[in-house]
Amino acid sequence: MSSTHKSGKSSAGKSTSSVAQLFPERELRRIIDTVLRLAKSTGAEETEVHVDETANSLTRFANNAIHQNVAEHGLNVSIRTVVDSRTARATTNRIDEDSLRAAIAASLSLAHSQPKDPHLLPLPGKQRYRKVKRFVNATAALTPEERARAVRRPCDLAIQNGQVAAGIFASGLQQSALGNSRGLFASYRETHAEFSITMQENPAASWAKANAASVREIDPQKLAQRASEKAHLAVNARELPPGRYTVILEPSAVLDLVGFLFYDFAATALQDKRSCLNDRMGKRLFGKNISITDDAYHPLQLGAPFDGEGMPRERVVLVDRGVPKNLVYARSTAKSARKKPTGHGFALPNEYGEAPMNLVFAGGDSSLENMIASTDRGLLVTRLWYIREVDPYEKAMTGMTRDGLFLVEKGKVTTAVRNFRFNQSILEMLRNVELLGPAVRATGEEAFEMVVPAMKVRDFHFSEVTKF
Amino acid sequence: MWDLCTNALDTARLRGATYADVRMMHLRQRDLTTKNGQVGTLAQSESIGMGVRALANGAWGFASTDRLTREGVSACAAQAISIAKASAIAKRGDVVMVDEAAYVDSWQSPFRKDPFELPLENQLALLLASDAEMRRVKGVTLTETGMQFRKIDSWFASSIGSRIHQRKMITGCGIAATSFQGEEIQKRSYPNSFGGQHALEGYELVESLEMLKHATRVGEEAAALHSAAQCPEKTGTLILGGSQLGLQIHESVGHPIELDRVLGQEANFAGTSFLTLDQLNKLRYGSDIVNVVADARLEHGPGLGTFAYDDEGVPAQCTDIIKDGQFRGYLSNRETAHLIGLERSSGTMRTESWNRLPIIRMTNISLNPGTWDFDNLIADTDDGILMETNRSWSIDDRRYQFQFSTEVGWEIKGGKKTRMLKNPSYSGITTEFWNSCDAICSRNHWTLWGTPNCGKGQPMQTMGTGHGAAPSRFRNVKIGSAFSNQ
Secondary structure: OOOOEOOOEOOOOOEOOOOEOOOOHHHHHHHHHHHHHHHHOOOOOEEEEEEEEEEEEEEEEEOOEEEEEEEEEEEEEEEEEEEOOEEEEEEEOOOOHHHHHHHHHHHHHHHHOOOOOOOOOOOOOOOOOOOOOEOOHHHHOOOHHHHHHHHHHHHHHHHHOOOEEEEEEEEEEEEEEEEEOOOOEEEEEEEEEEEEEEEEEOOEEEEEEEEEOOHHHOOHHHHHHHHHHHHHHOOOOEOOOOEEEEEEEOHHHHHHHHHHHHHHHEHHHHHOOOOOOOOOOOOOOOOOOOOEEEOOOOOOOOOOOEOOOOOEOOOEEEEEOOEEOOOEOOHHHHHHHOOOOOOOEOOOOOOOOEOOOOEEEOOOOOOHHHHHHOOOEEEEEEEEEEEEEEEOOOOEEEEEEEEEEEEEEOOEEEEEEOOEEEEEEHHHHOOOEEEEOOOEEEOOOOOOOEEEOOEEEEEEEEEEEOOO | OHHHHHHHHHHHHHOOOOEEEEEEEEEEEEEEEEEOOEEEEEEEEEEEEEEEEEEEOOEEEEEEEOOOOHHHHHHHHHHHHHHHHHHHHHOOOOOOOOOOOOOEEEEEOOOOOOOOOOOHHHHHHHHHHHHHHHHOOOOOOEEEEEEEEEEEEEEEEEOOOOEEEEEEEEEEEEEEEEEEEOOEEEEEEEOOOOOOEEEOOOOHHHHHHOHHHHHHHHHHHHHHHHHOEEOOOEEEEEEEOHHHHHHHHHHHHHOOOEHHHHOOOOOOOOOOOOOOHHHOOOOEOOOOOOOEEEEOOHHHOOOOOOOOEOOOOOEOOEEEEEEOOEEOOOEOOOOOHHHHOOOOOOOOEEOOOOOOOOEEOOOEEEEOOOOEOHHHHHHOOOEEEEEEEEEEEEEOOOOOEEEEEEEEEEEEEOOEEEEEEEOOEEEEEHHHHHHOEEEEEOHHHOEEEEEEEEEEOOOOEEEEEEEEEOOEEEEEEEEOHHHOOO
């Protein structure tokens, strides 16, 4: 294999000493073909091969300086063999023929060790995929020096404002290819960039974050400015009693809470009776202003247009005006439920089946400013933290507010408030949404990125208060 | 291996490193699960590569590669230097490291039975039999079992002359039964939730836990929870089972003593800590009987935080964290130790894999055993609730305010364990909670629990940590607030 890292300078004079590159797609196809050829002579009846390559960089800063700065490159080959109604998977990051042979043998050995699975389906054949363009050269070309300079400016801003900055500036590129012995081949590549910042003004802090395929859509200084202003506002926090409050949840706060709903829409979760949607499909569960779709092709989404078995991802309406309408299906759950697979299956073998990974909430037209202006008394929530499930059927979650909680009185933000613990059912919350903002690509720390709006929600339950 | 390590170090030095270390790691893992009588996951994986950490121009750079050739590791080292020099664009001072000696050593964690060498059919048969026992119980709607085995070789070399090879064998296993009935989902797990027990052992751990023997009880308790009384909301006496107390230690002692958190290095993600530097040797963390250590040495036990050397080449140590209730120590590394007046790192730098930078992590953070016999503790409790097996956990980003819920509770009345309680939970403020501890059970009841899924760092790293704990009693604890809805 050739080197994945260039050295020296480009013609434009920009240092590219640490700019990563991915293999051309033909190289991934060659690895897949090699595995399929080697597997043919081993007794495997069918073989599926995943090749995943990543090249990620992350510059981390704290106390107004870079303290960690890392780059990684890796490529994994994951091989699933099928023999006599049995299947198993072996994965390696070594791509010489001997190592690939060993991985095939390991997969077969694992497969042979188990009882037959009468429900195991044959591998799917060739599929057609919708094209998605999510690889941005400007992101791929970002250098450590450029990230360092971009980090330096927010750190200088923090010093200028008597604050302390911490955060990350990350960029990366990844590609996946999937092929099988029935002729299926799928490939995908994307870039991603992320900037996140916490500005601390003792004893307070605030936070801002953005994530996109294109680094050009991320403005570190603007995010730093916003976090800085909110941290300053948060300094003299007042303690309020716990109880039910109207809340205005910024998109990150919405995301990290509703993100816990995603697996409930898996057909397998209902079959296993661990979904909050058991006995609730087709009945009004949320407010009429709540509609949720899984849409891998939405312009604000990232991710491959195929699933872990190579099935094309379908757009699925999960909730229509408050009523859960559809689930997502892998091939096996689709067969047992007499439905069509929706292209949401995980790589086999697994016990979780499938999940929607590209959730898109329908938004509204209310800006955050309008939500504040329309609120007589409530709380503005920047983000939520350490969210865990307390009751899986009521979807009751606990967690903390973090990095900026503000009291809204008579249409205005009046003061900062000490952080609360919440114990709140997501189902109830989505029945109590009074206003929705435009849906945006939101990013937090508890859930993967989704397209969600800011929400104004009545009667949100805070149970305890902490010391800051 | 050592030639490649030396090659990378030489390149780093030639390119301007004032210090460098490399970790070559070979990770092997096998995962087996069943669900509802069928095999779920059946997979194994291996990954091998090298990470190079280098200090140049007073700042750090890290790069990793899976190209294990002379050219590959040299390019990786050069990249680490290039990144370090970029880091210096936004530095506020030069990195300073406390001294450490160079070591040449090889160490292997002890185990009796290598799970990778035993028949897989037998391992699956045990899981399927446990699964079947749980499914026989009426009312059980979902059964899950699993085993996980990891074998990790690491070769550490540093520019001060260390050459350390370590091999660790890690085993984990557990079973769980879930029951959906009416409008309620209830679950019981053994020996712990979220995958069971995990330790630095071989297959002997699986055999010692006798999962099949416990399967019927696990199923019966899951189904019985539906008809159990709701845990009341009150302030009262709480007895925590060992595994739940292990997680309580993890969240409310282990994380706040990480010196990188204290110094603000995790402020953007994992958070900071209420244990600011002025609290050291001054804060009354807990009651007089509370003694907590950070102990990575093998003599502490085969925990997920046990090793011979950390990933910075510092030998395993035992550090007092809480001594007779007083706050005594942090988890440090070579870069932060001098900031709290130490001349040496406490040896807690750990990395998930070859492609991750070592960061300060918990080792085995354990509550030393007390003197109580468990039966005597129950007999001594007039009115309380015993809570066992974690169900959910949450704590604020400075580690003050927490809330835990467990799978099952038992009412204690007049010194006797009486009826089962469902949906138990408790909450509090860290130091108030530890100061309310008035009884800790003896070593006979002490287990070194493994937490295999501790997330920290950016990019995220998952690490296993150990927590020795015996059932303990706490007074005046807020109980039941997770399910109050006022």
